[in-house]
Amino acid sequence: MLPIVKGNRIKELDQQFAVSKNITSVDLMEQASDAFSNWFCSNFEDRSLSVYVFCGSGNNGGDGLAIARLLDQKGYSVTVVYFEDVQLCSEDYQSNFNRIPESVTLVKADAWDGEIAEGSIIIDAVFGVGLNRAIGGAIHNIIDLLNSSSAIRLAVDLPTGLPAESVVDGLAFHADFTLTFQFPKLSLLFPEHIKFVGELHLLDIGIDDEFLEKFQGNSFYIRKQDILGRHKSFHRFSHKGDFGRVLLIGGAPGKLGAVSLSSYAALRTGSGLVFCAPEFEEPLEIQFPYEEIMVYQTRANADLSVMDAIGIGPGWGNAIDPDYFLSIMVRFDKPMVIDADALNLLAQNPKLIKYVPENSILTPHLKEFERLVGKMEDHSERIESASLFAVENKVILVLKGAHTLIALPDGRRLFNSSGNQYMATAGSGDVLTGMITSFLGQGYTPENAAICGVYQHGLAGEMASVAKRRGMIASDIIEKIPDTFIDLGIK
Numbered sequence: 001m002l003p004i005v006k007g008n009r010i011k012e013l014d015q016q017f018a019v020s021k022n023i024t025s026v027d028l029m030e031q032a033s034d035a036f037s038n039w040f041c042s043n044f045e046d047r048s049l050s051v052y053v054f055c056g057s058g059n060n061g062g063d064g065l066a067i068a069r070l071l072d073q074k075g076y077s078v079t080v081v082y083f084e085d086v087q088l089c090s091e092d093y094q095s096n097f098n099r100i101p102e103s104v105t106l107v108k109a110d111a112w113d114g115e116i117a118e119g120s121i122i123i124d125a126v127f128g129v130g131l132n133r134a135i136g137g138a139i140h141n142i143i144d145l146l147n148s149s150s151a152i153r154l155a156v157d158l159p160t161g162l163p164a165e166s167v168v169d170g171l172a173f174h175a176d177f178t179l180t181f182q183f184p185k186l187s188l189l190f191p192e193h194i195k196f197v198g199e200l201h202l203l204d205i206g207i208d209d210e211f212l213e214k215f216q217g218n219s220f221y222i223r224k225q226d227i228l229g230r231h232k233s234f235h236r237f238s239h240k241g242d243f244g245r246v247l248l249i250g251g252a253p254g255k256l257g258a259v260s261l262s263s264y265a266a267l268r269t270g271s272g273l274v275f276c277a278p279e280f281e282e283p284l285e286i287q288f289p290y291e292e293i294m295v296y297q298t299r300a301n302a303d304l305s306v307m308d309a310i311g312i313g314p315g316w317g318n319a320i321d322p323d324y325f326l327s328i329m330v331r332f333d334k335p336m337v338i339d340a341d342a343l344n345l346l347a348q349n350p351k352l353i354k355y356v357p358e359n360s361i362l363t364p365h366l367k368e369f370e371r372l373v374g375k376m377e378d379h380s381e382r383i384e385s386a387s388l389f390a391v392e393n394k395v396i397l398v399l400k401g402a403h404t405l406i407a408l409p410d411g412r413r414l415f416n417s418s419g420n421q422y423m424a425t426a427g428s429g430d431v432l433t434g435m436i437t438s439f440l441g442q443g444y445t446p447e448n449a450a451i452c453g454v455y456q457h458g459l460a461g462e463m464a465s466v467a468k469r470r471g472m473i474a475s476d477i478i479e480k481i482p483d484t485f486i487d488l489g490i491k
């Protein structure tokens with residue numbers, strides 16, 4: 001998995017990497033700027049475009065100067081607006097300042113007329129990971145102006161104003177696209193920052209994963225290549241028992257949809273047998289929209305040990321006796337998936353938490369999580385608190401949202417890269433519960449079940465949204481689950 005290196009270690013990482021490859025830091029800056037300009041050329045093919053590059057005094061500004069030179073070479077008409085006298089800037093900035101060709105218009109910010117031609121592109125290379133205070137003065141005024149411009153806005157590494165690990169305080173650049181080097185900086189994944197980050201792209205600047213691992217902390221980014229190796233493969237003599245027998249507990253009168261979606265998602269994720277236990281007087285009379293789903297009774301002394309996995313909570317309602325929930329956890333006594341109304345029961349009865357089987361997977365959205373642990377200031381606090389919860393209670397906490405966080409009991413924090421805004425639709429979370437329960441029932445470790453479930457749920461959403469966009473609904477996501485296996489090369 002890709003390490004998310006902390007901002008304050010990046011300078012040291014760059015230096016050590018350059019030494020290990022026998023290159024200079026300005027060579028590494030060139031590699032980064034080259035990756036940026038290549039991305040730029042393949043996404044904005046029209047060479048008659050005007051490009052404005054705004055450069056701060058550090059190495060982010062140095063990147064900007066190198067990018068300006070490279071884009072000028074490719075035929076765009078480039079203007080650089082810079083803020084600081086060159087002798088006050090970083091060494092690599094100075095090298096690149098001296099290499100700016102005459103064909104680039106160079107103008108100091110205090111002499112700039114503030115005009116940006118219609119249809120231009122703005123590149124923000126004011127500050128990156130070196131930001132150490134809120135934006136003020138002339139830079140504040142210019143960022144404000146850029147944010148109100150109708151031009152397309154791109155940020156180099158980080159939108160100016162975003163600290164690498166915490167939530168923005170004051171003004172920041174509003175990018176339509178953020179092109180970050182090698183790995184995402186943590187704050188690019190915060191929901192509060194979506195409006196500043198826009199579309200996030202990682203640019204490979206040649207630093208290999210093995211080298212990055214020397215600088216790894218506890219945060220990682222889940223990419224496509226991390227998924228295949230976590231899957232089990234089945235052979236042609238496998239029978240439905242090998243694919244697991246799972247039970248989804250949930251659904252109450254008038255609320256059968258959620259648990260039906262979870263059950264159907266489990267079937268599409270590969271479960272051999274899917275049972276559902278709805279909270280009805282006469283559950284056996286329930287007709288599910290999918291006839292492959294079988295009804296199970298969990299009341300009294302029903303044998304839960306025959307199940308390979310249980311997912312509990314979707315549409316369960318708010319009239320469940322906490323002792324009944326307790327009896328299910330105690331009787332099953334293996335990792336289970338806990339969602340929705342089952343999470344609310346835990347929030348209302350905190351004494352139950354210690355009975356949650358070790359390594360269970362809890363899947364709250366932000367509100368459910370706050371019900372569980374209390375109100376939080378921002379996402380940075382939420383991440384810490386989710387991780388603490390996972391470690392203290394020896395569970396996996398999946399905090400759903402853009403870049404869903406998987407907090408593991410050993411303290412690692414994994415951030416998802418798949419999915420998009422169209423997945424914010426009713427029932428999307430119920431689908432995830434079914435998918436994770438299904439993998440758990442197929443014999444995956446809880447960690448792998450959570451990772452594969454979260455990643456493929458996002459991928460299925462991306463695939464479904466190609467044709468459906470904002471019209472996508474939860475069952476469209478389910479229909480695309482099989483395609484995610486094909487896309488990832490999973491048998």
Ligand SMILES: NC(=O)C1=CN([C@@H]2O[C@H](COP(=O)(O)OP(=O)(O)OC[C@H]3O[C@@H](n4cnc5c(N)ncnc54)[C@H](O)[C@@H]3O)[C@@H](O)[C@H]2O)[C@@H](O)CC1
Pocket residue numbers: 010011014028029032056057058059060061062063090126127128129130131132133134135136156157158181182205
């Ligand atoms: N592997 C990588 O990540 C690479 C990083 N490079 C670039 O280097 C950047 C980091 O460079 P630096 O460490 O020089 O940091 P920055 O360029 O982000 O900014 C540092 C400078 O800005 C000043 N500053 C910070 N906040 C300010 C504020 N609010 N108002 C006024 N001045 C402020 C600092 O005192 C310092 O002089 C990265 O973001 C990236 O763009 C690339 O050049 C090469 C590879």
Ligand SMILES: [K+]
Pocket residue numbers: 060124125126127128155156157158159160
């Ligand atoms: K920037």
